[in-house]
Amino acid sequence: MESLFNWIEQNNWVIHVFGVVLATVLTNFILRRILHRLHLKAEATDSLWDDTFLESAKRPLLLFVWVIGLSIAAEIVEAVSQNELFQLTPLVRHIAIILLLVMFLVKLISNVEESIIKKRTLKEVDTDEVTVKVIGRLLRITVLITGTLVILQTLGISISGVLAFSGIGGIAVGFAAKDLLANFFGGLMIYLDRPFSIGDWVRSPDREIEGTVEDIGWRLTKIRTFDKRPLYIPNSMFNNIVVENPSRMTNRRIYETFGLRYCDSAKIGDIVADVKKMLQAHKEIDTEQTMIVNFVTLSASSLDFFVYTFTKTTNWVYFHEVKQDVLLKIIDIIHGHDADIAFPTRTLDGLDSLVPPQS
Numbered sequence: 408m409e410s411l412f413n414w415i416e417q418n419n420w421v422i423h424v425f426g427v428v429l430a431t432v433l434t435n436f437i438l439r440r441i442l443h444r445l446h447l448k449a450e451a452t453d454s455l456w457d458d459t460f461l462e463s464a465k466r467p468l469l470l471f472v473w474v475i476g477l478s479i480a481a482e483i484v485e486a487v488s489q490n491e492l493f494q495l496t497p498l499v500r501h502i503a504i505i506l507l508l509v510m511f512l513v514k515l516i517s518n519v520e521e522s523i524i525k526k527r528t529l530k531e532v533d534t535d536e537v538t539v540k541v542i543g544r545l546l547r548i549t550v551l552i553t554g555t556l557v558i559l560q561t562l563g564i565s566i567s568g569v570l571a572f573s574g575i576g577g578i579a580v581g582f583a584a585k586d587l588l589a590n591f592f593g594g595l596m597i598y599l600d601r602p603f604s605i606g607d608w609v610r611s612p613d614r615e616i617e618g619t620v621e622d623i624g625w626r627l628t629k630i631r632t633f634d635k636r637p638l639y640i641p642n643s644m645f646n647n648i649v650v651e652n653p654s655r656m657t658n659r660r661i662y663e664t665f666g667l668r669y670c671d672s673a674k675i676g677d678i679v680a681d682v683k684k685m686l687q688a689h690k691e692i693d694t695e696q697t698m699i700v701n702f703v704t705l706s707a708s709s710l711d712f713f714v715y716t717f718t719k720t721t722n723w724v725y726f727h728e729v730k731q732d733v734l735l736k737i738i739d740i741i742h743g744h745d746a747d748i749a750f751p752t753r754t755l756d757g758l759d760s761l762v763p764p765q766s
Contacts, residue, residue: 424480431476435469442468459522463515467507474503501561509554516546541598544625590626593642597623602645607654608723614648616640658693658717659726661733666709671746675702679712681740686716689736691729693719709749 442465449457478500485496520543603609603620609630610617618632628645630638667675683700686692696717704711714737718729741748 423483427476427480427483431472431480434476435472438468438472456519456522459518460515463511463518466514467511470510471504471507474500474507478503498561502558505554505557505561509550512550513547516543516550519543538598538601540623541595589643589646590641593644593646594623594625594628597628597642597645602650603652603654607652610651610653611648612651614644616648653723654721656721658696658719659721659723661714661716661718661730663734664703664711664713665737665741666706666711666749667741667746668749669708669710671744672710674744674746675710675712678741678744678746681744682712682714682737685736685740686714686733689733691718691720692733693717708751 442461446458446461446465449461478496481496485494520539523539597603605620605623607620608618609620616630616638618630618638620628621631621637622629624642626642627639628642630640632638667678671678679700679702683698686698686700687694692698693716697715698717699715700712702710702712714733716733718726720726720729738748
């Protein structure tokens, strides 16, 4: 027993290390329980921000407890050990704290981004999803670069030297990766100019590009065509092509020409007037936009009038329902005047002179 006490007296640092590790485990357990209770209370609220903050801070806080506990234990061992590695304990602790702070900020930015997009989906906020994603990416990159520079400064590496080297290296990288940089700045221009957003229907008359935008990345934009094929387009291409965005149309146009028979020439004025009255009374026609209904052409086989008007809806499917209704009503108006739509005909005169006389 006396030898045991002598060993403990000579190696009491083991007890200290054991006590620190035990305290670290208990603190970690208590902190985990506290965070769990706070998370339950946060879930009971309508706000998403408290959930976001707690979810972002949970893992870094728990790791922070272990970093502090293990670093204290390492300092106790350093007092009795000749190993020079333990002298790096303060430096390692500082770097670990910086990494945990970076982890927390990156996770917080990502969670805030997801929360805003979720609120946008629920129509609680009016924000552009592309803008939120781009700002989130820029903030994460800023945090990572700042954290890296702080760690380099902590290690005793001159930041000014690193920045100077980065400037020289950046020129070489720029030449080697010019296409990658062109796509990056192309994506940045899409963000700044906002010619389209995720979910928009876009098309280009310059290229065979038409579909719905699914994702706008730093290098590629993903467009799903109407036959469900994915198109992956380098962002730099959008700097050199014309892009139409039908999703931002204010109205859709109905532009059709109707031909009546020549024998209905006396009725065309009344038909045109009734068609115009029908359009002005139609609940799906935007009467504040240009509306033209006029007799315009004496064609070879028909008397032509045209309809030029705009619907209130921009939805592609519902537009065709409205257009069908308008066309059917115009046909009913034509038939209501005992007239009919013309089709190509040919009349031959002087046939009697070609028929031989009957004997």
